[in-house]
Amino acid sequence: MPATHVAVVGAGLAGLAAALELKRNGFRVTLLERSRLLGGKATSFQLGDLEMDSGQHAILGCYTSFLELAGELGMRGDLRLQERFDVLMLTPHGRARLRALRLPAPLHLALPFLTFRALAFRARLQVVRALVAARRPHPGEDSETFAAWLRRHGQSAPALRGFWEPFLIPALNAPFDRVSAASGLMVVRTALLGDRDAARIGYATVPLARFAERAAERCDEVRLRTAVTGLRVEDGRLRGLRTGELELDCDAAVLAVPPERLLRIAGAEALRVTGLEAFTTQPIVDVHLWYRPAAVGVTGHDPLADLDFAAMVDSPVQWVFAKGPGHLCCSLSSADDLVLQPEERLVALADSELRARLPELVGAVLLRGVAIRDPEATFVPAPGLRRPGPSTAIENAVLAGCWTDTGWPATMEGAVRSGRVAARTLIASLAARHE
Numbered sequence: 001m002p003a004t005h006v007a008v009v010g011a012g013l014a015g016l017a018a019a020l021e022l023k024r025n026g027f028r029v030t031l032l033e034r035s036r037l038l039g040g041k042a043t044s045f046q047l048g049d050l051e052m053d054s055g056q057h058a059i060l061g062c063y064t065s066f067l068e069l070a071g072e073l074g075m076r077g078d079l080r081l082q083e084r085f086d087v088l089m090l091t092p093h094g095r096a097r098l099r100a101l102r103l104p105a106p107l108h109l110a111l112p113f114l115t116f117r118a119l120a121f122r123a124r125l126q127v128v129r130a131l132v133a134a135r136r137p138h139p140g141e142d143s144e145t146f147a148a149w150l151r152r153h154g155q156s157a158p159a160l161r162g163f164w165e166p167f168l169i170p171a172l173n174a175p176f177d178r179v180s181a182a183s184g185l186m187v188v189r190t191a192l193l194g195d196r197d198a199a200r201i202g203y204a205t206v207p208l209a210r211f212a213e214r215a216a217e218r219c220d221e222v223r224l225r226t227a228v229t230g231l232r233v234e235d236g237r238l239r240g241l242r243t244g245e246l247e248l249d250c251d252a253a254v255l256a257v258p259p260e261r262l263l264r265i266a267g268a269e270a271l272r273v274t275g276l277e278a279f280t281t282q283p284i285v286d287v288h289l290w291y292r293p294a295a296v297g298v299t300g301h302d303p304l305a306d307l308d309f310a311a312m313v314d315s316p317v318q319w320v321f322a323k324g325p326g327h328l329c330c331s332l333s334s335a336d337d338l339v340l341q342p343e344e345r346l347v348a349l350a351d352s353e354l355r356a357r358l359p360e361l362v363g364a365v366l367l368r369g370v371a372i373r374d375p376e377a378t379f380v381p382a383p384g385l386r387r388p389g390p391s392t393a394i395e396n397a398v399l400a401g402c403w404t405d406t407g408w409p410a411t412m413e414g415a416v417r418s419g420r421v422a423a424r425t426l427i428a429s430l431a432a433r434h435e
């Protein structure tokens with residue numbers, strides 16, 4: 001008997017994770033992707049002779065599903081993950097370090113936090129009190145904003161600037177008054193208050209697209225530059241997909257596209273998924289800077305060589321990552337007011353922010369600057385936002401995507417989890433029909 005044929009629409013991490021799960025369970029999988037690139041938001045592209053990621057992506061120790069996926073692809077070695085949480089903070093007054101101890105959670109972070117120099121003692125106490133309160137879930141979390149929750153828990157401007165903003169703005173990619181307390185607290189509970197490995201930070205050491213390409217190799221067929229434009233539904237079941245003039249017959253589908261695309265493909269009525277119009281997005285800007293540090297010419301030693309990554313306190317640049325000799329990538333999350341700025345201005349801004357915090361750049365020559373903008377980088381986990389689960393009114397069509405109801409903000413982890421759950425839901429529904 002031929003294997004059941006499932007079409008996976010969207011080659012982001014959600015679609016790819018679904019495809020892998022389906023392949024593991026003996027299905028025939030066709031992957032359909034509108035772009036010429038694999039990986040969706042987590043991809044890479046050629047810029048002259050450089051291969052650039054669509055955005056600097058950080059991973060955390062609590063990304064269990066993403067780490068498993070990398071392992072399954074034989075690419076765990078292409079991720080660098082800290083042995084323990086260790087963050088250099090570049091503040092306007094100097095450097096501070098927050099480094100976990102080899103103790104059980106939460107002592108591993110609680111003890112070093114007591115001497116965390118990026119915050120004055122008063123602000124440290126405020127943060128500790130809020131972290132203790134965060135451990136207890138409360139019923140209004142979904143409807144309250146994270147900003148209101150922080151206010152209710154006595155967080156002063158220095159506590160916000162020195163702790164909450166550098167860690168939580170990049171994780172949520174939205175201002176705190178736009179996101180639900182539930183999403184902020186989810187990150188706090190999972191990463192900061194999770195087990196002692198959860199908050200460890202890491203990143204890919206190969207271009208991100210390699211993960212997607214390796215996953216796509218496992219599919220039976222991959223069609224790039226193929227936008228799905230509609231569903232063929234007969235007697236309440238999905239029979240095929242329309243891609244412009246053509247149709248693809250299939251026995252089932254995973255629709256792993258963002259909400260606004262889903263609306264265009266299916267309309268809300270067919271799937272009976274409500275609330276898709278309520279999703280909004282926020283931009284991310286990355287600015288890549290290439291320097292020739294002054295000391296390189298004099299001593300041959302690159303002073304930037306010791307920098308791996310760092311958080312920037314009280315700056316529109318939240319994180320800076322060292323990408324190679326003299327090459328730094330600044331990540332500007334929740335960049336609503338910056339995304340439309342001309343490239344020269346973004347480069348000048350990032351350059352002056354870095355020079356103000358990194359003495360290593362004294363006398364360094366800026367050789368080149370490139371800004372990469374994504375105006376719709378991630379969805380906003382707004383208060384009251386209803387995120388649908390994988391099931392739809394059409395039994396053999398399921399949804400996946402980091403925006404579905406995983407509980408995670410827009411992350412690679414959320415995408416992989418959603419893809420796996422969607423595939424398992426579909427497999428169970430197909431199996432139930434044959435019983």
Ligand SMILES: Cc1cc2nc3c(=O)[nH]c(=O)nc-3n(C[C@H](O)[C@H](O)[C@H](O)COP(=O)(O)OP(=O)(O)OC[C@H]3O[C@@H](n4cnc5c(N)ncnc54)[C@H](O)[C@@H]3O)c2cc1C
Pocket residue numbers: 009010011012013014015032033034035039040041042054055056057058059226227228229256257258261265284285374376377378400401402403410411412413415
């Ligand atoms: C700049 C930037 C920085 C980020 N940083 C981090 C980070 O540090 N850590 C982290 O964990 N996450 C980060 N993220 C978020 C993360 O990349 C995403 O949450 C995740 O990759 C989304 O995966 P997805 O599969 O749900 O959606 P997507 O990646 O959006 O995939 C959807 C796919 O569907 C395709 N598609 C759309 N319409 C159609 C159609 N009609 N037919 C066929 N295909 C279609 C799209 O082209 C796309 O490939 C970042 C994102 C951006 C943009």
